[in-house]
Amino acid sequence: MNHYGSKAATYMIEYCPHQYRAIENKEEHFTQIGEEAERQVSSIYSKLSRPEFGEKDLATRQMAEETIQDLLYPPPEKGYEEGMEVELVDDI
Numbered sequence: 001m002n003h004y005g006s007k008a009a010t011y012m013i014e015y016c017p018h019q020y021r022a023i024e025n026k027e028e029h030f031t032q033i034g035e036e037a038e039r040q041v042s043s044i045y046s047k048l049s050r051p052e053f054g055e056k057d058l059a060t061r062q063m064a065e066e067t068i069q070d071l072l073y074p075p076p077e078k079g080y081e082e083g084m085e086v087e088l089v090d091d092i
Contacts, residue, residue: 002025004041005034006071015076037068 001010009030012020023029041064048060 001031002034002038003074004037004068005030005032008033008037011073015075015080017080018077019074033071037071040064040067040071 005066006085008027020026044067045060048063
């Protein structure tokens with residue numbers, strides 16, 4: 001499982017515990033989420049990054065973060081939303 005899958009799992013444990021418990025094969029599930037997030041981020045970088053701004057220019061990074069936000073952080077379950085602060089993905 002890559003860092004995206006790990007972030008999704010950590011989030012679900014805290015904010016979607018019932019959904020998390022219902023996942024039969026957690027390792028496979030979060031590995032797939034992580035791989036999909038990685039594909040989406042790579043695709044965005046290949047299409048939008050501008051060499052003159054460096055490898056990880058801010059606009060492209062923000063687009064990548066927004067794109068994978070829903071994949072990594074589904075809406076919290078009722079009763080678990082208070083105090084929720086989704087951490088931006090630092091490793092994009």
